[in-house]
Amino acid sequence: MLQRLLELVAEGGLRSYADLARELGVSEELVGQMIEGLARMGYLQPVAGDCQAQCTGCSMAGTCAVGGPTRVWMLAE
Amino acid sequence: MTNDQIPNQITVALAGQPNVGKSTVFNLLTGLSQRVGNWPGKTIEQKSGAYHHNGATVQIVDLPGTYSLTANSLEEQIARDYIIKEKPDVVVAIVNAAALERSLYLVAELLELSAPVVLGLNMTDVAEQQRMHIEPHVLEAALCLPVVPMVASKNQGMRELVEAVDRLASDPDSYDPCRPGIREDHQAVLAQLQQIIAGQAPEPYPQGWVALKLLEGDQEITRIMQERLSPEKWEQVHSILMEHEDAILAVAGARYEWIGRMVRAALVRPTFGQIILTDRVDRVATHPFWGLLALVGILGLVFWLTYAVGAPLQGLLDTYLVQAGAEGVRAALNGAPAWLVGLLADGVIGGAGMVVTFLPILVIFFAALGLLEDVGYMARAAYVMDRFMHLMGLHGKSFLPLFLGFGCNVPAVMGARVVEGQKARLLTILVAPLMPCTARMAVVAVLAPIFFGPYATLVAGGLVGLSLVMLAIIGIALHEFVLGGEHVAFIMELPLYHLPNPRTIGLSVWQRSVAFLKKSGSIILVVSVVVWALSVLPGGEIESSYLAAMGRLLAPLGSLMGLGWQMMVALLTSFVAKENTIATLGVLYSAGEEGARLAGALSGVLTPAAALAFLAMQMLFIPCVATVATIRQETASWRWTAFSVALLLVVSFAVGIAIYQGAMLVGWGV
Numbered sequence: 001m002l003q004r005l006l007e008l009v010a011e012g013g014l015r016s017y018a019d020l021a022r023e024l025g026v027s028e029e030l031v032g033q034m035i036e037g038l039a040r041m042g043y044l045q046p047v048a049g050d051c052q053a054q055c056t057g058c059s060m061a062g063t064c065a066v067g068g069p070t071r072v073w074m075l076a077e
Numbered sequence: 078m079t080n081d082q083i084p085n086q087i088t089v090a091l092a093g094q095p096n097v098g099k100s101t102v103f104n105l106l107t108g109l110s111q112r113v114g115n116w117p118g119k120t121i122e123q124k125s126g127a128y129h130h131n132g133a134t135v136q137i138v139d140l141p142g143t144y145s146l147t148a149n150s151l152e153e154q155i156a157r158d159y160i161i162k163e164k165p166d167v168v169v170a171i172v173n174a175a176a177l178e179r180s181l182y183l184v185a186e187l188l189e190l191s192a193p194v195v196l197g198l199n200m201t202d203v204a205e206q207q208r209m210h211i212e213p214h215v216l217e218a219a220l221c222l223p224v225v226p227m228v229a230s231k232n233q234g235m236r237e238l239v240e241a242v243d244r245l246a247s248d249p250d251s252y253d254p255c256r257p258g259i260r261e262d263h264q265a266v267l268a269q270l271q272q273i274i275a276g277q278a279p280e281p282y283p284q285g286w287v288a289l290k291l292l293e294g295d296q297e298i299t300r301i302m303q304e305r306l307s308p309e310k311w312e313q314v315h316s317i318l319m320e321h322e323d324a325i326l327a328v329a330g331a332r333y334e335w336i337g338r339m340v341r342a343a344l345v346r347p348t349f350g351q352i353i354l355t356d357r358v359d360r361v362a363t364h365p366f367w368g369l370l371a372l373v374g375i376l377g378l379v380f381w382l383t384y385a386v387g388a389p390l391q392g393l394l395d396t397y398l399v400q401a402g403a404e405g406v407r408a409a410l411n412g413a414p415a416w417l418v419g420l421l422a423d424g425v426i427g428g429a430g431m432v433v434t435f436l437p438i439l440v441i442f443f444a445a446l447g448l449l450e451d452v453g454y455m456a457r458a459a460y461v462m463d464r465f466m467h468l469m470g471l472h473g474k475s476f477l478p479l480f481l482g483f484g485c486n487v488p489a490v491m492g493a494r495v496v497e498g499q500k501a502r503l504l505t506i507l508v509a510p511l512m513p514c515t516a517r518m519a520v521v522a523v524l525a526p527i528f529f530g531p532y533a534t535l536v537a538g539g540l541v542g543l544s545l546v547m548l549a550i551i552g553i554a555l556h557e558f559v560l561g562g563e564h565v566a567f568i569m570e571l572p573l574y575h576l577p578n579p580r581t582i583g584l585s586v587w588q589r590s591v592a593f594l595k596k597s598g599s600i601i602l603v604v605s606v607v608v609w610a611l612s613v614l615p616g617g618e619i620e621s622s623y624l625a626a627m628g629r630l631l632a633p634l635g636s637l638m639g640l641g642w643q644m645m646v647a648l649l650t651s652f653v654a655k656e657n658t659i660a661t662l663g664v665l666y667s668a669g670e671e672g673a674r675l676a677g678a679l680s681g682v683l684t685p686a687a688a689l690a691f692l693a694m695q696m697l698f699i700p701c702v703a704t705v706a707t708i709r710q711e712t713a714s715w716r717w718t719a720f721s722v723a724l725l726l727v728v729s730f731a732v733g734i735a736i737y738q739g740a741m742l743v744g745w746g747v
């Protein structure tokens with residue numbers, strides 16, 4: 001199941017949890033669990049949206065977090 | 078200590094993840110008999126206690142809350158060492174019924190150990206509240222072990238739990254759970270490992286479990302076995318493990334498959350509510366075609382709302398703040414030196430004050446963005462945008478930093494760090510300034526209604542489209558000539574839609590507005606004063622000022638776009654900060670003309686063709702100095718920074734000239 005998930009991700013492009021859940025035939029919650037598990041094992045890594053520190057001085061710094069707490073992951077090296 | 082031989086004493090270990098109500102269960106079971114100490118040799122607290130049932134004393138040990146048993150943390154190691162070494166008669170696993178997928182991983186690992194497990198299905202009330210329907214009997218049949226539904230916070234199900242523990246402790250042979258399997262190809266590997274380590278696993282570690290943990294790459298077990306096995310045997314084990322480096326995926330994957338089966342069997346999800354609503358909305362909002370259409374529609378609505386409500390408010394502020402303020406200053410300073418009156422009335426109020434008047438426009442824009450963010454739509458926008466960028470050949474990791482560029486180009490350039498590969502990162506940095514940032518949008522938001530009246534929304538939408546198209550064209554060109562095709566992949570969590578929280582939105586509008594006002598009071602104020610000074614020195618007349626002299630140098634270029642030197646100067650000052658365009662126009666066009674509003678002064682100056690060329694250039698011009706500095710910092714190269722500036726200069730002037738000359742050719746707006 002985890003291998004299949006990684007294969008799907010490796011096909012490229014952007015997938016949502018819902019896309020993966022549909023393709024794997026499991027719930028989105030389980031997809032979330034598997035992604036966290038894969039991240040712990042070092043197969044996936046979160047994409048850092050952290051730019052607040054560098055934005056000081058920019059009046060639009062607040063808009064930096066476009067998308068809010070959304071988590072984005074990518075394949076680890 | 079094992080108590081197998083003492084019939085009247087049972088030892089129970091209480092396992093579970095943090096926040097599943099394990100402590101509540103422990104407190105209810107043990108009451109006043111609790112003892113608190115530390116785990117031997119560890120700084121982690123150990124709680125134990127006892128209760129009496131059917132004439133037996135039941136000792137309970139509360140294991141540390143853990144998500145799994147992989148020995149990644151001290152807590153996990155303590156929990157699994159206790160179960161393996163102290164061999165409790167029963168392990169009670171408390172799980173959160175409302176988060177079964179999360180809770181069951183630990184259970185899957187517990188089943189691989191030999192201690193019998195009773196499942197405490199806690200928080201069933203929370204699950205019911207979320208309209209999830211769980212069948213405990215079905216779960217029991219699927220897991221092949223006792224399942225007790227309970228609500229520990231309301232003391233429900235405790236008696237049943239105690240009885241289930243009692244039954245299992247008195248008949249441990251009946252325990253035969255349905256464990257997660259492992260794929261056939263790996264079963265052979267597992268058997269091979271077991272054969273090699275046969276008789277070598279230290280007591281009391283179960284041999285099969287040790288083999289499984291070796292395959293999983295468990296550090297502690299690997300260390301123990303490396304010490305125990307002869308070098309030849311370890312070499313054998315090691316080569317098998319090397320050959321099956323990804324076996325952890327098969328082992329853990331089997332557990333997730335098992336969880337999937339359990340949940341599918343026992344859990345019926347709600348047929349209405351937040352999750353279903355999200356699913357329905359997302360069928361449109363994340364659709365490759367309808368999603369894009371929805372995005373365009375929603376952004377169009379945001380711009381329209383911003384103009385329809387914001388522009389008249391801006392006009393009012395202009396009249397009652399800037400014009401009245403300037404007149405007030407003139408009246409109050411009657412008799413003061415003319416330069417002081419000019420500095421305050423034309424420089425400070427006419428420039429920086431003018432910028433402040435478009436606060437209402439920004440507040441509405443920020444509020445709309447905040448609302449979209451808070452209900453969860455922005456994540457969908459990013460998702461849809463990625464597909465769009467994919468179509469343009471700009472696929473992959475660049476989308477995230479570029480999307481940040483809608484807010485501000487600085488984080489877009491910084492965000493290019495997530496892009497792998499020197500060339501791909503450079504490409505992202507080079508196209509990032511073409512994303513229409515909020516500051517540019519604000520300038521367009523003020524100027525578009527002045528030049529185009531009722532067509533402002535259309536023009537603004539077209540300008541955003543133009544920016545994106547230019548980004549695509551330059552991106553594709555650079556991609557073709559500088560980069561090869563790159564294969565990249567992302568997973569994105571799309572949060573559930575929910576009702577907006579006015580407080581959250583209010584806070585974000587407040588923070589952004591305060592930051593904007595601070596900028597108006599500092600950098601924009603300074604530039605306004607400098608522009609004013611240059612516009613009156615040396616003789617006091619604009620036409621003979623230093624600024625006019627500078628502007629006239631650019632006049633030949635400006636004439637290609639139908640723009641006077643004032644407009645060229647306004648464009649130049651936007652390099653310091655985009656909003657300076659407004660401030661400069663405010664200084665130049667309202668100076669000395671009492672009661673003349675910027676809108677009135679400007680509307681007659683430009684032909685529609687020239688105005689469109691100006692706004693297009695404003696969108697595509699070199700970004701503000703902060704962004705350029707960031708480009709220098711991120712590329713660590715003056716050469717690429719200069720290339721970026723030159724590229725945008727050429728592109729913006731080329732587009733401006735093309736628009737104006739094109740309009741002249743077809744005879745529109747001249």
